[in-house]
Amino acid sequence: MYRYILNRLLLAVPTLIGAAALVFALMRLIPGDICVVRLGGGGGMVDPKAVAACHAQLGLDRSLFLQFVDFIVGFAGGNFGISMWSGKPVIVEIGSRIAISLEIAILSTVVAVAIAIPLGTLSALRQNSWLDHFVRTVAIAGIATPSFWLGIMSILLVLEVSQLTTGAPWMPPIDYVPLWEDPLRNLSIVILPALTIGYRYSAVTMRMTRSAMLEVLREDYIRTARAKGLLEQLIVNRHALKNAMLPVVTLIGIEFAFLIGGLVVTEQVFNLNGIGRLFVQAVQNQDYTLTQALVMLTVTIFIFTNLVVDVLYAWLDPRIRFG
Numbered sequence: 001m002y003r004y005i006l007n008r009l010l011l012a013v014p015t016l017i018g019a020a021a022l023v024f025a026l027m028r029l030i031p032g033d034i035c036v037v038r039l040g041g042g043g044g045m046v047d048p049k050a051v052a053a054c055h056a057q058l059g060l061d062r063s064l065f066l067q068f069v070d071f072i073v074g075f076a077g078g079n080f081g082i083s084m085w086s087g088k089p090v091i092v093e094i095g096s097r098i099a100i101s102l103e104i105a106i107l108s109t110v111v112a113v114a115i116a117i118p119l120g121t122l123s124a125l126r127q128n129s130w131l132d133h134f135v136r137t138v139a140i141a142g143i144a145t146p147s148f149w150l151g152i153m154s155i156l157l158v159l160e161v162s163q164l165t166t167g168a169p170w171m172p173p174i175d176y177v178p179l180w181e182d183p184l185r186n187l188s189i190v191i192l193p194a195l196t197i198g199y200r201y202s203a204v205t206m207r208m209t210r211s212a213m214l215e216v217l218r219e220d221y222i223r224t225a226r227a228k229g230l231l232e233q234l235i236v237n238r239h240a241l242k243n244a245m246l247p248v249v250t251l252i253g254i255e256f257a258f259l260i261g262g263l264v265v266t267e268q269v270f271n272l273n274g275i276g277r278l279f280v281q282a283v284q285n286q287d288y289t290l291t292q293a294l295v296m297l298t299v300t301i302f303i304f305t306n307l308v309v310d311v312l313y314a315w316l317d318p319r320i321r322f323g
Contacts, residue, residue, distance in 0.1 A: 012303045024288075037286060038054060039054065085285040085287040100189075103186075105259035105263075109201070109259075111201070111202065112199075113252065115202040116208075116248075121241060125236065136210075143204060151196045151269040154196055212247050213240060213241070249312050249313070260298060
């Protein structure tokens with residue numbers, strides 16, 4: 001197992017270098033000049049000497065090869081550089097935003113798993129019953145409903161309910177407060193986004209759980225276990241559910257990694273300053289340093305998540321062994 005993990009970590013190195021080269025090249029292909037934007041020359045003339053001085057300050061006057069080498073060496077040493085737009089260290093920019101994105105991603109995953117796995121399992125066990133049709137309807141509705149629309153509707157619903165119960169509309173506070181400082185205030189900020197994203201997340205996972213369970217329940221070893229007189233609950237929990245979880249765990253891992261940087265619209269709806277919004281701002285401002293660091297962060301999270309999912313396979317299915 002340890003050798004397998006070490007090999008996967010070593011294989012992650014060329015993946016990270018390839019992602020770094022791709023984002024480095026794409027950022028340089030975007031039309032425009034960050035120095036012109038910083039100097040306020042988006043629609044007018046800018047002093048060429050000022051632009052040249054800005055290029056020298058940001059290191060953009062050097063060759064692309066040297067810029068790429070500096071980027072790789074800095075990333076390997078944990079130095080992400082200085083933001084070309086704000087002038088702050090990139091690690092500070094990301095550190096101030098990643099906490100809320102991680103918290104929402106974790107809470108959304110908890111909500112999705114708590115909804116999807118029980119309902120998906122019950123739907124498979126009660127195939128073609130009213131419960132099965134209800135669960136499938138809920139899942140299809142979640143897949144078809146845009147998350148931003150659901151977020152807006154949840155805000156309006158909270159406003160309406162608070163208006164009717166207390167006589168005054170209630171809105172969660174805008175300023176993010178860490179969980180360890182004020183848990184209640186923190187939950188009031190993240191609960192609506194987590195529920196909104198979690199429902200959308202659970203819809204896909206629910207259908208995957210149902211399909212996987214239906215396939216496993218038709219296997220010969222399940223029929224053999226029933227023929228031996230084992231309890232149905234024992235058959236479902238110990239034999240069917242664990243084997244059906246392999247594709248579900250893969251889906252959960254991919255969705256969780258995507259949530260870290262893919263909540264752009266949801267963060268906009270709930271006015272959250274997370275990684276998704278920072279990503280958009282970095283691209284709009286042509287902040288090469290910050291954009292590259294955010295892409296590498298996302299790639300690293302995907303690689304680590306896939307590694308965790310692969311390790312979970314061995315626990316869920318004893319037939320899987322890593323060489």
